[in-house]
Structure formats: structure tokens, C-alpha cells
Amino acid sequence: MVQRPRGTRDFTPEVMARRLAFEQLLEERARRHGFSRIQTPIFESLDLFTAKSGPGIVSQLYAFEDKSERQLTLRPELTAPVMRMIAEEGMQMLPRPLRLSYYGQCYRYEESKKGRYREFFQYGVELIGESGPLAEAEVIALAIDMLDASGLENWEVRIGHVGILKGALTGLGLSPETPEGGNEPPVASAMRLLDKGDDAGLAKLFTENGINPENAAPLRALADLEGGVETLGPARDILSSLEGVSLEALDDLQTTLEAVAALAPAPPSLSVDLTVARGLDYYTGMVFEVKVPELRGEGQVLGGGSYKLLHLFGLPDLDPCCGFGLGFDRVLLALEAQAKASGRSEVVPGETDPKGLVAFIPFDIDVTRVLPLVASLRNAGERIELELRGRKIAKAMKWANSIGCQFTVVIGPRDLDSGQAMVKSLDSGEQQAVALTAGAIAAAIQAMR
RNA sequence: GCUGUGAUGGUGUAGGGGUUAGCACGGCAGAUUGUGGUUCUGCCAGCCCGAGUUCGAUUCUCGGUCACGGCCCCA
Numbered sequence: 001m002v003q004r005p006r007g008t009r010d011f012t013p014e015v016m017a018r019r020l021a022f023e024q025l026l027e028e029r030a031r032r033h034g035f036s037r038i039q040t041p042i043f044e045s046l047d048l049f050t051a052k053s054g055p056g057i058v059s060q061l062y063a064f065e066d067k068s069e070r071q072l073t074l075r076p077e078l079t080a081p082v083m084r085m086i087a088e089e090g091m092q093m094l095p096r097p098l099r100l101s102y103y104g105q106c107y108r109y110e111e112s113k114k115g116r117y118r119e120f121f122q123y124g125v126e127l128i129g130e131s132g133p134l135a136e137a138e139v140i141a142l143a144i145d146m147l148d149a150s151g152l153e154n155w156e157v158r159i160g161h162v163g164i165l166k167g168a169l170t171g172l173g174l175s176p177e178t179p180e181g182g183n184e185p186p187v188a189s190a191m192r193l194l195d196k197g198d199d200a201g202l203a204k205l206f207t208e209n210g211i212n213p214e215n216a217a218p219l220r221a222l223a224d225l226e227g228g229v230e231t232l233g234p235a236r237d238i239l240s241s242l243e244g245v246s247l248e249a250l251d252d253l254q255t256t257l258e259a260v261a262a263l264a265p266a267p268p269s270l271s272v273d274l275t276v277a278r279g280l281d282y283y284t285g286m287v288f289e290v291k292v293p294e295l296r297g298e299g300q301v302l303g304g305g306s307y308k309l310l311h312l313f314g315l316p317d318l319d320p321c322c323g324f325g326l327g328f329d330r331v332l333l334a335l336e337a338q339a340k341a342s343g344r345s346e347v348v349p350g351e352t353d354p355k356g357l358v359a360f361i362p363f364d365i366d367v368t369r370v371l372p373l374v375a376s377l378r379n380a381g382e383r384i385e386l387e388l389r390g391r392k393i394a395k396a397m398k399w400a401n402s403i404g405c406q407f408t409v410v411i412g413p414r415d416l417d418s419g420q421a422m423v424k425s426l427d428s429g430e431q432q433a434v435a436l437t438a439g440a441i442a443a444a445i446q447a448m449r
Numbered sequence: 450g451c452u453g454u455g456a457u458g459g460u461g462u463a464g465g466g467g468u469u470a471g472c473a474c475g476g477c478a479g480a481u482u483g484u485g486g487u488u489c490u491g492c493c494a495g496c497c498c499g500a501g502u503u504c505g506a507u508u509c510u511c512g513g514u515c516a517c518g519g520c521c522c523c524a
Contacts (some may be wrong), residue, residue, distance in 0.1 A: 064470035303524060412483055
């Protein structure tokens with residue numbers, strides 16, 4: 001028996017109905033926010049991802065060479081392909097900003113476990129060609145709107161701004177440039193030390209760069225701030241106490257948060273955290289992420305922010321952009337766990353078709369006589385499953401029941417003689433004879449809904 | 450990258466060095482020649498893969514594969 005490759009999944013009809021409903025729900029929300037769907041190839045040139053993430057990424061890729069010795073890889077993420085598409089399709093000519101959405105599978109060669117697969121699905125959006133607090137708020141608002149609409153519970157939004165700590169550090173005189181012979185900018189070193197809680201190392205770094213080490217304490221206080229929008233007050237006090245530090249990034253973040261509050265439903269939890277996602281150097285402004293604590297280690301279900309990547313494709317005037325990626329599989333895992341815990345049968349809103357399925361049961365007759373009726377009912381929008389095996393009535397009813405039908409239409413010899421069909425609701429047991437026309441059958445079904 | 454646990458019909462499980470590998474759900478057929486969800490009967494269908502130990506391995510040992518956890522990493 002050949003097995004499915006490690007870290008991949010098959011989706012059965014029941015699971016797929018849920019995934020389609022979820023995708024549709026996300027798509028609908030994106031549309032309401034003015035975003036349009038695009039699609040890029042499953043595989044790309046290897047260079048695309050090494051350009052964005054450095055050569056170290058290769059060990060995590062499904063990279064391969066094609067028959068013409070082109071170096072290719074299955075895509076590990078979707079942001080870089082979107083950027084490539086914008087440049088390649090001449091989309092910089094389009095009216096700005098561009099609001100793009102996308103959904104598809106990505107591949108990473110890593111240890112697979114629950115919530116971490118080698119083939120995984122991402123839904124994402126990018127707002128291209130406009131930046132600033134309002135653009136950022138629009139992106140966050142869409143993320144919140146999507147999760148709210150999905151019915152997810154107990155999720156936490158954390159919003160930060162890499163410009164605040166970076167600004168404070170550069171304001172103090174720390175260089176954002178990699179020094180001659182060094183491997184990272186002093187600013188990046190400082191951010192890492194702040195994150196690790198290494199205050200002594202931070203003071204040492206300051207001293208080495210000719211900065212008073214006493215400045216380490218207020219920066220520590222800044223990084224440790226936790227809480228809602230109200231933490232911006234103390235942050236402002238700390239920043240104001242430092243020499244030569246701009247408050248611009250903080251003001252922007254405040255504007256963003258106020259706009260989010262007006263644009264989106266209130267999430268279960270929203271906090272300001274200035275250390276969010278500080279590790280990614282292409283992020284330039286607001287950064288945010290959403291966690292679902294009950295998923296434990298793989299609990300981050302969404303992440304994004306403002307970044308500069310289009311300069312890599314010769315389009316620096318479109319930078320910075322703002323976007324996010326949503327971990328489709330992880331949100332579903334959380335929804336499934338929560339539905340199970342609360343005894344809810346519907347995991348994603350709208351995954352079950354409210355119209356119901358109709359079993360069309362020709363009994364002991366020449367089937368071809370009723371096929372036109374099946375076609376007409378389908379054209380009228382009914383979901384019809386035709387009984388194909390010539391089952392006897394009792395078996396057919398049992399079959400209809402077991403595949404989840406709400407209605408049956410039985411047509412046997414008597415019915416043909418009298419020109420009628422028996423329409424039955426399986427929920428109520430109610431049954432009536434109606435004229436043998438698609439219109440009459442559809443009307444009877446509608447009346448019993 | 451390190452590490453723990455596990456794998457028996459389609460699903461959930463019992464068992465165990467020699468068994469007819471048990472049970473439940475499921476699927477198929479019948480009881481039931483025009484009406485489902487109950488019941489009864491019969492049938493279908495299984496020891497993850499490879500090597501070793503043994504007279505004999507589904508059971509014990511080792512390796513592999515896959516799954517699920519805990520760190521690390523990534524974001």
C-alpha cells in the first residue's frame with residue numbers, strides 16, 4: 001500500500017465541504033474590503049525565495065531541477081510570488097493602492113506535526129502602494145473581521161510597531177547599518193538582546209557604541225510593556241525621556257489602533273506589544289499577529305505587518321506595503337477543537353447547505369422517462385442525487401436517509417399512470433402527491449422547507 | 450536538530466509465541482413486491498513494511514515508514 005507522503009493530507013468530502021466554506025467565508029470578507037483574488041504558480045524559481053529570505057531558506061524547500069536544468073522550488077510562502085507577479089505583470093501601472101488576496105498551498109520541508117504540515121494552506125492579503133496608519137488599520141481590520149466571521153473564540157491579537165524600538169535605538173545613536181566586518185547591524189543586535197532579556201549584554205553593546213549604558217533600563221521598560229491601548233501612555237513617557245528619539249512611530253501606532261477600533265468588531269483580546277515579530281528585517285512599521293493559546297506551540301494563526309520587499313523587484317516606490325498571511329489549517333484546527341468542546345456540529349458557518357439534498361428515486365420504471373425532470377430540477381437550483389442502483393423503495397429510503405437527504409421524490413409505475421410524483425420530507429415525514437412536472441415538484445419541496 | 454509514545458478490517462477497539470484473531474460501528478444482501486431512522490439473519494473486510502530470534506512471529510528484538518506529543522528553530 002503506497003502511503004501519502006509525510007506531512008500531507010487527504011481531504012474527504014466532509015472535510016472538504018468545511019474547507020470550501022471557510023475559503024468562501026474568507027473570500028467574501030476580503031471582497032467586502034475591496035480585495036481581489038489572484039493566483040500564482042505552485043512552483044517558482046529558487047532565486048525568488050533566496051532573494052527574499054537568504055540562502056538559508058533552501059534547506060527548508062522542496063527544491064528541484066527541471067529537465068532544462070532550471071533551479072525551481074515548490075513555494076514555501078505566498079508573499080514573494082505576489083511581489084514577483086506585480087513586477088512581472090506590470091501591475092505598478094494600475095491605480096493605487098492595489099488590494100490583492102490569495103489562497104493556496106505552500107510547501108516546507110520540516111518536521112510535520114499537528115498544525116505544522118509539509119503541505120499547508122495560506123490565505124493572505126497585500127495592500128500595495130499605500131502605507132501609513134490608515135492603510136495598516138485597514139489590513140488589521142480585515143484580519144479581525146475574518147476571524148470574527150469564522151466564529152473563532154479565545155484568540156488574541158497583538159499589535160506592535162518595529163519602528164518604535166528601532167527608532168529609539170537609532171535615536172540614541174545606534175547604527176541600523178551592518179558595520180564593516182560585522183554580521184548584523186547594532187540595532188538588530190540590540191533588538192535581539194531586548195527580546196532575550198539580556199540587559200547586561202544590552203548595556204555592554206551600548207558602551208561599545210559610545211552610548212550611555214543607563215539607556216538600557218528605559219528600553220527594557222519599553223519592551224516589557226504589556227496591555228491594551230492604554231500602554232501607549234507609558235510608552236510615550238519613556239520615549240519622551242530619551243534624547244533625540246522621535247515619537248512619530250508611536251503616534252502612527254496610536255492612529256492605527258483608533259482606526260481599527262472603529263473599522264472592526266472588537267476581538268476577544270487585543271494588546272499592544274512592542275516586541276512582536278521584531279526578528280524579520282523586512283518589516284518596517286506596524287506588525288501584528290494572532291494567537292490561539294489552546295493550540296499551544298503552533299498557536300500562531302495569523303501574522304503580518306508593513307514591509308519593504310518590492311524594491312527587490314525594482315519597484316521601490318511601491319514600498320512599504322502591508323499585508324498578512326492567515327494559517328488556514330491552524331484556524332480550522334482551532335475551530336474544530338472549539339466546536340467539539342462546545343458540542344457544535346457546524347464547525348465553519350455555512351458548511352452545511354441549508355437547501356438540503358433531494359433524493360430522486362425512480363422505482364420499477366423506465367428511468368429515461370423521468371431524467372428530464374432531474375435536469376429541470378437541477379437547472380432550477382435544487383441539489384438532486386439520482387438513485388442509480390434500482391433499489392426497492394424501503395432500501396432507497398434508507399439510502400436517502402443515510403446520505404443525508406432532506407427530501408425524496410419517488411416515482412413508480414402508479415405515479416406514471418396517474419401523472420404524479422410522491423414528494424416527501426425526511427425531516428417531518430410529511431408526504432404529498434404532486435403533478436409530474438419540475439415546477440410542481442420544486443414548489444412542493446419549497447413548501448416543506 | 451534533539452527527544453518521548455504509539456501503529457490490529459474503512460472507523461473505534463479486544464487479545465495474544467501455535468487462536469477459526471473477538472467485539473462495535475460501517476458497507477452489501479435478505480427478512481420486507483410502494484416508503485427511511487428500530488429490529489433480526491447472513492456476508493464483506495484486518496495484525497504498517499523489512500530483517501533477526503524461533504520448529505513456528507501478528508505477538509519478542511532491531512531498523513524503516515507513518516501518526517501524535519515535548520523542546521529547539523521558524524514566523
